[in-house]
Amino acid sequence: xxxxxxxxxxxxxxxxxxxxxxxxxxxxxxxxxxxxxxxxxxxxxxxxxxxxxxxxxxxxxxxxxxxxxxxxxxxxxxxxxxxxxxxxxxxxxxxxxxxxxxxxxxxxxxxxxxxxxxxxxxxxxxxxxxxxxxxxxxxxxxxxxxxxxxxxxxxxxxxxxxxxxxxxxxxxxxxxxxxxxxxxxxxxxxxxxxxxxxxxxxxxxxxxxxxxxxxxxxxxxxx
Amino acid sequence: xxxxxxxxxxxxxxxxxxxxxxxxxxxxxxxxxxxxxxxxxxxxxxxxxxxxxxxxxxxxxxxxxxxxxxxxxxxxxxxxxxxxxxxxxxxxxxxxxxxxxxxxxxxxxxxxxxxxxxxxxxxxxxxxxxxxxxxxxxxxxxxxxxxxxxxxxxxxxxxxxxxxxxxxxxxxxxxxxxxxxxxxxxxxxxxxxxxxxxxxxxxxxxxxxxxxxxxxxxxxxxx
DNA sequence: TAGTGGTCTAGACCACTAT
DNA sequence: TAGTGGTCTAGACCACTAG
Numbered sequence: 001x002x003x004x005x006x007x008x009x010x011x012x013x014x015x016x017x018x019x020x021x022x023x024x025x026x027x028x029x030x031x032x033x034x035x036x037x038x039x040x041x042x043x044x045x046x047x048x049x050x051x052x053x054x055x056x057x058x059x060x061x062x063x064x065x066x067x068x069x070x071x072x073x074x075x076x077x078x079x080x081x082x083x084x085x086x087x088x089x090x091x092x093x094x095x096x097x098x099x100x101x102x103x104x105x106x107x108x109x110x111x112x113x114x115x116x117x118x119x120x121x122x123x124x125x126x127x128x129x130x131x132x133x134x135x136x137x138x139x140x141x142x143x144x145x146x147x148x149x150x151x152x153x154x155x156x157x158x159x160x161x162x163x164x165x166x167x168x169x170x171x172x173x174x175x176x177x178x179x180x181x182x183x184x185x186x187x188x189x190x191x192x193x194x195x196x197x198x199x200x201x202x203x204x205x206x207x208x209x210x211x212x213x214x215x216x217x218x219x220x221x222x223x
Numbered sequence: 224x225x226x227x228x229x230x231x232x233x234x235x236x237x238x239x240x241x242x243x244x245x246x247x248x249x250x251x252x253x254x255x256x257x258x259x260x261x262x263x264x265x266x267x268x269x270x271x272x273x274x275x276x277x278x279x280x281x282x283x284x285x286x287x288x289x290x291x292x293x294x295x296x297x298x299x300x301x302x303x304x305x306x307x308x309x310x311x312x313x314x315x316x317x318x319x320x321x322x323x324x325x326x327x328x329x330x331x332x333x334x335x336x337x338x339x340x341x342x343x344x345x346x347x348x349x350x351x352x353x354x355x356x357x358x359x360x361x362x363x364x365x366x367x368x369x370x371x372x373x374x375x376x377x378x379x380x381x382x383x384x385x386x387x388x389x390x391x392x393x394x395x396x397x398x399x400x401x402x403x404x405x406x407x408x409x410x411x412x413x414x415x416x417x418x419x420x421x422x423x424x425x426x427x428x429x430x431x432x433x434x435x436x437x438x439x440x441x442x443x444x445x446x
Numbered sequence: 447t448a449g450t451g452g453t454c455t456a457g458a459c460c461a462c463t464a465t
Numbered sequence: 466t467a468g469t470g471g472t473c474t475a476g477a478c479c480a481c482t483a484g
Contacts, residue, residue: 011469022469022470023469024468024469024470032454032455033454033455033456033457034456034457035258035453035454035455035456036453036454036455038454038470038471039453041470045460052469052471053462053469053470054461054462054463054469054470054471055461055463055464055468055469055470055471056462056463056464056468056469057464057468057469057470058469058470069444069446070444070445070446082238087430104479115447124482134464150394157480159445162446163443163444163445163446164442164443164444165441165442165443166441166442166443166444167439167440167441167442168413168439168440168441168442169413169435169438169439169440170390170393170394170411170412170413170433170435171393171411171435172411172435179319187411188393188394188395188411188412189411189415190392191394210393212392212393212394212395213341215392216390216391216392217390217391217392218386218388218389218390218391219387219388219390219391219442220291220386220387220389221292221293221386221387221389222293222385222386223292223294223384223385223386228468235477242455245448245449245450245451246451247449247450247451255474256473256474256475256476256483257472257475257476258472258473259473259474260473261451261452262473275448275450276451276454276481276482277449277450277452277482278449278450278451278452278480278483279449279450279451279480279481279482279483280449280450280451280482281450281451356477372478414477428474435450447474447484448483448484449481449482450480450481450482450483450484451474451480451481452476452478452479452480452481453477453478453479453480454476454477454479455470455475455476455477455478456474456475456476456480457473457474457475458472458473458474459471459472459473459474459475460470460471460472460473460477461469461470461471461472461483462468462471463467463468463469463470464466464467464468464469464481465467465468
């Protein structure tokens with residue numbers, strides 16, 4: 001589709017609300033029937049690039065409200081304009097325990113990277129995150145400096161998660177968590193467990209506990 | 224669109240894979256141009272009712288693999304094969320408080336239905352759900368028996384939620400919650416807040432607190 | 447080879463918006 | 466009133482599938 005790509009390029013970088021060429025104008029410019037132009041524009045409307053208003057015209061679309069998507073904590077906080085810092089508590093390589101092996105679809109005792117971080121938002125201790133990664137998928141992970149954003153690191157390795165199975169439940173702080181999060185033992189925490197896959201390959205198993213007063217898990221669902 | 228509804232009715236209840244009338248057959252039957260038929264079928268394909276295969280024909284679509292979707296508690300439990308019962312604690316009509324009015328995009332003091340339920344899974348007290356509904360959208364709601372599944376009731380009214388803004392956080396049980404859920408005051412609970420819309424119309428504002436030992440919120444995310 | 451959906455032409459009339 | 470997108474006609478040729 002030449003017309004579609006022509007309009008896409010024409011419109012790329014334009015501010016939302018900028019008028020696109022009218023259908024009849026494109027008919028003239030390309031010497032093609034109007035139905036053909038409409039199909040090209042239909043595709044761009046479907047992609048969310050353009051918006052049509054009957055009687056007014058076709059315009060560069062305003063950005064879509066939201067996506068659910070699979071995002072990590074750093075990314076979500078960046079969206080909200082919150083600064084995230086991390087302190088590594090544990091970073092080593094261990095034989096996969098049975099539960100971890102099953103979730104990551106590996107053999108028991110194959111090596112996995114284990115990584116525990118205390119994470120702070122705007123300087124305040126907010127959560128403790130435990131992550132397991134199949135060692136074979138992230139060569140050199142422990143040998144280099146650990147990233148602030150795990151998902152950015154995975155993306156650089158071509159392993160950006162595209163699917164996640166999440167579970168959220170309330171728990172109470174154990175001794176280690178209470179110490180890291182600076183709350184009394186037994187305090188209510190939000191636990192977020194995730195099994196993340198890139199395509200059909202499991203890449204991450206994690207469990208994060210959040211201080212109830214410092215984090216709310218937000219979510220947009222669509223049908 | 225007469226043709227669209229004709230084909231929809233023709234095809235309703237047919238097994239997936241059943242052949243639909245061909246485009247040229249519909250052209251003849253309705254005496255319209257083929258483009259017109261195509262647009263009718265396009266709509267049904269977009270809805271997931273039909274599937275097209277070039278060179279073979281048009282068929283009743285196979286059910287889509289999975290959706291995240293906007294589902295209610297009863298529906299989610301039904302999926303998991305768990306029996307849900309409800310006991311209404313409060314069901315009345317009140318002037319919308321400011322926060323509720325804002326979330327439901329109503330004028331302050333317009334009437335809203337307020338509904339508090341204690342809900343049990345397989346006979347065990349599991350959560351307390353507080354719901355606000357714009358009274359104008361659910362006429363007769365309080366006058367009839369309240370449904371077990373709110374979402375089934377909304378669906379019957381043509382108000383099935385298609386979008387939800389959810390927030391999950393850990394909280395501690397207050398006196399009323401501890402009594403209804405049979406846990407000590409201060410116990411950790413999972414709080415799930417939701418603002419649900421049907422299209423662009425807000426239809427539900429709710430806050431549900433779950434016993435930590437009896438409910439995990441599960442979620443599948445896709446890119 | 448006959449039938450299917452995919453794409454295209456060269457017009458037409460309509461309801462709507464902005465001036 | 467001029468211009469826009471929405472819808473429609475009555476054909477046409479193509480690539481593909483199935484018998």
